[in-house]
Structures are given as structure tokens and as C-alpha cells.
Amino acid sequence: MAQSALMLQQCFKLGGLTLIPFADLDEQQVITVWQMRNHPDVAHWMSSGGEIPFEAHLAFMARQRQETHNFNYLCQDALGSIGVVSLHRLDWNNRLAWLGIYRNPSRRGEQLGAPLLAAVQQLAFDVARLHSLKLEVATDNERAIQAYQRAGFRREGAWREAVFRQDQQRFIDLLLMGITEQEWRHP
Template identity: 30%
Template sequence: MPFNQFKNISLNIENYGQVELVNYISLSDEQALDVLHMRNHPEVRRWMHNAREITKSEHFEFIDKLRSSEDKLYFLVLFKGQQVGVINLTGIDLKALTCELGLFANLNTGMEGKGKLLMSSILCFAEKKLKLERLTLEVFLSNCRAIKLYEKFGFVYDRQIFKNGLDVICMSLDL
């Protein structure tokens, strides 16, 4: 099932209120460029499996491919008019009710608690809109800040793997 049915979604997040999720396929060109700048920030890229800078053409090509995706969703998260960051769900399996999640914050805004808001948004969407039951993620062993955030939200350690020359922790959460 293509996920292009999810354009712009409003979620009421406990302790925050209204949060807007803008599907990548609905982004304006300006928003898409903002997302590219967020993703290419050196402190964001360093935690990506693909840590190189993404070009504008690669970024727009990626967004275009999402239009026919049957297992991926990427959203720009807006809160009180601010671009908080990006959440994504990949490997979505509506039969097994699982997916892998990812996120990155907009480091160009001084808003506090971006990680918590992004996690709250992705969990709410996964559980209430997609009706998923299990979420997984991968995080670099050296990314202690992210690991602590995931643990605060109930994710548990599953295993450690070696991927692209780096130690990676696999975690999961049953909703």
C-alpha cells in the first residue's frame, strides 16, 4: 500500500498539544531545502549510516521515490510553527505490525526538548495511525545521548552488531 495517503497530519501529543507532520511528498520546495540543510548539518550527519553530504538533486530524487513507496514514511515535524526535525518509519510491515524508526532534530533552532517531542510524535503516529505493535531502531554505540532518549521511552537493548565499520545497538519497543 503506498503511503501517499498521509499528507499533512495533526496529532495531539500529550504534554505538548498540536503537532503537525508534513509528509516529505507534500513539502514545499522551501521546506524540502530546509530538511536537506537539517540533515546535512555536521552534527546530524555524523550519526547517520550514510554520513556524507546529500546533494540537492539526490534529496529531491529521494522525495520523488517516496511517492510510490510501500514501506516508508518521512515527515517534517512542526510545533508552534517551528520546524522541530524529521521522523521516519521504514520497513513498515502492516501484517507483522512492525517498522524501524529514525529521527533527527533541527539543530538550527534553540527549542529545548526536541528529541522528546520527536519521539512522542513518532510513537503516537505509529500506534494511533498505523496501529503498529513493535518498533525497532539502530543507534551507534557511541551515541549515548540518543540511547538515553530511547531508553526513556521504553526501548530495550536487543543486540549489538558491526555495520559499516561501526558498533551499532539494535533496540526495540513493544507498543
């Protein structure tokens, strides 16, 4: 497990993208991630919701090098930052992880979701050698659900009324989706 965790704490070039682990980000990249995550178009879809104070973000970034079960990467292409992908709650014994992803909201009009998903799937299955990749997505995030389905993820269930939408004063279900290595390799 320790060797596998160390292996995931390096830069990767996957699917035409460079994945830089949060532990290796420079000061400007740390700010870029914070700005993307706090952008209303991204923050709205996070189950934690709301704005993250910069001090809390810096504390989170400072813990990244010690992580053995949560791996976060800033993804870049030739034009700059396109988003963030993550393998969370990595279970080495059962070879599964939970997907985290968001695109750079300042790069409008570009199809960034597909390359981000392709890169994180390659990271999960070719690099980390996982058996399955899971995700949770708000049922009102239809665009993301469609993107996940195009990438091969299947519906597996739901967490009923799991997220409270402050702006709508109502609870939203989280759809559970997943893909196995076999499904990814042989769609």
C-alpha cells in the same frame, strides 16, 4: 496494505506537532529537510554518513508519493521545523517498522527529542496500528540511547562493527532497540 499506505501519506497533528509527509512539502520545506540532514551534527550520526548532494535529495523527494514501506515526515511546532521522523521498512504483515529521527540542529537549547519520539510513537501505534517499533543507534551516541530509553525503548541486541566512522578510522557497533505497543501503552 495499499489502503494503509495511503493513510500514512497525509498530514497528522500528534503530540502538539504537525507531521507533514515528504510528498507534500513545499520547495522551502524540501530545502529545510536537506539542510538539516546535511548539517554535521546530524550527518555524523547517519550510517550513510556524509553530505547528500541536492540532486540526490530531490530525486529521493520525488519518489515519496509512491512509497508503501517508508514514510518520512517533517515535524513542525508553533516556532517552525523541529525535525524529521520516519517509519522505515514498514512490514505490514508483522506490523513492525524501523524508526528514523533527527532534530533540527539550528534550534539549539531546546528539548526537541522527546516530542519527536512521542509523535512518532503515536503515529506508529495509534495511526499505523503497528505491534512494534525498532531502531538502530550507534553505540557512541549516548545521548540518543538515553532519550530512547526514557521513551520506553529496550535494548534487543547489536550489529557488531556495522558503521565505519571515517573521522575516527574505526568501526562502531549499532545497538538494536525496540518497543512494543503494549510497552508503550502500559510503561
